[in-house]
Amino acid sequence: xxxxxxxxxxxxxxxxxxxxxxxxxxxxxxxxxxxxxxxxxxxxxxxxxxxxxxxxxxxxxxxxxxxxxxxxxxxxxxxxxxxxxxxxxxxxxxxxxxxxxxxxxxxxxxxxxxxxx
Amino acid sequence: xxxxxxxxxxxxxxxxxxxxxxxxxxxxxxxxxxxxxxxxxxxxxxxxxxxxxxxxxxxxxxxxxxxxxxxxxxxxxxxxxxxxxxxxxxxxxxxxxxxxxxxxxxxxxxxxxxxxx
DNA sequence: CCGTATCCAAGAAGATACTG
DNA sequence: CAGTATCTTCTTGGATACGG
Numbered sequence: 001x002x003x004x005x006x007x008x009x010x011x012x013x014x015x016x017x018x019x020x021x022x023x024x025x026x027x028x029x030x031x032x033x034x035x036x037x038x039x040x041x042x043x044x045x046x047x048x049x050x051x052x053x054x055x056x057x058x059x060x061x062x063x064x065x066x067x068x069x070x071x072x073x074x075x076x077x078x079x080x081x082x083x084x085x086x087x088x089x090x091x092x093x094x095x096x097x098x099x100x101x102x103x104x105x106x107x108x109x110x111x112x113x114x115x116x117x
Numbered sequence: 118x119x120x121x122x123x124x125x126x127x128x129x130x131x132x133x134x135x136x137x138x139x140x141x142x143x144x145x146x147x148x149x150x151x152x153x154x155x156x157x158x159x160x161x162x163x164x165x166x167x168x169x170x171x172x173x174x175x176x177x178x179x180x181x182x183x184x185x186x187x188x189x190x191x192x193x194x195x196x197x198x199x200x201x202x203x204x205x206x207x208x209x210x211x212x213x214x215x216x217x218x219x220x221x222x223x224x225x226x227x228x229x230x231x232x233x234x
Numbered sequence: 235c236c237g238t239a240t241c242c243a244a245g246a247a248g249a250t251a252c253t254g
Numbered sequence: 255c256a257g258t259a260t261c262t263t264c265t266t267g268g269a270t271a272c273g274g
Contacts, residue, residue: 044123055247063227139266193274
């Protein structure tokens with residue numbers, strides 16, 4: 001039985017949903033090859049609210065993508081890093097982010113071609 | 118001025134949003150290196166409604182990712198294919214889809230480790 | 235065959251305030 | 255510092271019916 005993202009009943013569809021949200025890709029991109037604390041992540045990923053950061057991190061953690069370490073000190077010190085599974089996904093999403101950065105002019109050009117009609 | 122997906126005011130953020138929806142990645146994946154008609158696309162991408170298919174195609178078209186050709190015949194015959202811009206994005210998203218298919222077991226395993234506690 | 239229009243439900247996401 | 259809780263707003267997406 002082969003996984004098939006085109007099959008709506010296949011679990012890989014949910015996995016796709018994992019990254020088809022507003023923040024996951026950015027967080028994974030930020031965490032590739034480094035460990036960041038909660039506040040650092042929040043500063044890196046511009047515009048994310050604390051709620052969405054925590055929420056997204058929890059989901060990624062539950063799916064084995066992100067590893068969370070809470071040091072029992074006061075004030076709290078929590079570190080986030082990628083699991084091996086996350087490390088395998090990160091470069092793929094980083095590619096998507098890079099594509100967005102590189103082809104931004106192309107998309108803008110296309111949008112303007114539309115509006116000038 | 119360099120594009121930066123971490124900057125909430127940078128246009129590349131919108132571009133990311135382009136693909137951070139439920140269907141774009143699947144449609145792009147389905148269209149890589151082939152032309153499909155509306156109904157064929159709908160059959161290929163399992164579970165998509167006609168509304169979401171049309172809506173997503175329109176957005177992709179406006180952003181210069183998908184090319185639409187409507188042949189003036191009765192009954193209508195409409196073909197969708199990728200533009201060069203779309204062709205540059207397609208392999209990146211295909212990677213994401215393939216990752217989802219390949220690492221599905223890993224994600225499931227992580228989820229089960231959680232629930233057994 | 236392909237597309238549009240409308241209505242409706244569910245969930246995403248932001249703002250704010252509060253706790254160990 | 256990190257996280258939770260609650261409330262409200264907005265968007266997404268599905269169902270359905272109709273039109274060229």
